[in-house]
Amino acid sequence: MTVRVLRSGARCAQVLAVLLLSALAGAGCQPETGAPGDVSARKIRATVTIGMIADTVKNVGGDRVEVTALMGPGVDPHLYKASQGDVSRLSEADIIFYNGLNLEGKMGDIFVKMASSDKPTVSVADAIEKSLLREPPEFAGHYDPHVWFDVSMWAQTIQPVVEALSQLDPGSKAAYEANGAAYRQRLERLHAECKERLSTVPKPQRVLVTAHDAFGYFGRAYEVEVLGLQGISTVSEFSLQELQRLIDLVVSRKVQAVFVESSVPRRSIEALVAGCRAKGHEVKIGGTLFSDAMGEPGTLEGTYEGMVRHNLETIVAALK
Secondary structure: OHHHHHHHHHHHHHHHHHHHHHHHHHHOOOOOOOOOOOOOOOOEEEEEOOHHHHHHHHHHHHHHEEEEEOOOOOOOOOOOOOOHHHHHHHHHOOEEEEOOOOOOHHHHHHHHHHHOOOOOEEEHHHHOOHHHOOOOHHHOOOOOOOHHHOHHHHHHHHHHHHHHHHHHOHHHHHHHHHHHHHHHHHHHHHHHHHHHHHOOOOHHHOEEEEEEOOOHHHHHHHOOEEEEEEOOOOOOOOOHHHHHHHHHHHHHHOOOEEEEEOOOOOHHHHHHHHHHHHOOOOOEEEEEEOOOOOOOOOOHHHOHHHHHHHHHHHHHHHHO
């Protein structure tokens, strides 16, 4: 079954890559004014994959950049399949940013092909020092892609955005550098805030149970024990054996709260709660966390900092 899925995914990626490269060749990519490729007289069109990257590009680019995110609120990037509309958005972009580390799954091959073309295509996670990346055994030699959960690590993705925009638009380099420095300072303060708030929860109670193992960097950075029903990716379903194992652990540890995720169906956590109840232990759903996607645009949770603070306060309130 796994082999069949991988082959199908590869075929989809190849077909989409052909469509995308054809669109790039036919589009001409002529700017509205100035020489070919000149963006100095207009806004830069940046297309990104996930909301967290969109927020970084907006903070660095300011008024010079118009950002389009392919994956909106509630979208699971592990399962995302690019559409024909995505092909158009990517072909019309002046620059593309994506996470990398296999987060975008079937779209990875497309970005690799595009990186060898003339269109700037940047994997922001490539800037993170490799020694800091987690390599969970079940991820078959790949790194855990959920790097935004350690705020200090996510701050390392600011510089490649600054550099890429500066190379594309040298006239605004000073503004990008200033914006990047200001955003980095805000994230440094947010990182310290996470440490301080979570330190108010007694360490034995710092147990975070979620649908899939997306919070590994969060746990390592802020001294929280993280337990997920599924592995790093949501591609594969959890087994009854895995469910029973986590039920037994929650009951034995007397964990008081578990959490659902905005981009993952809640049925797995509801099954966990029901299993604990059947064993005489009442565990509550402590709230909804944002994991692979942020909140709605225009809300606090629709920004990276707001998303982190929402998760932080939801976790602290439920575990205390």
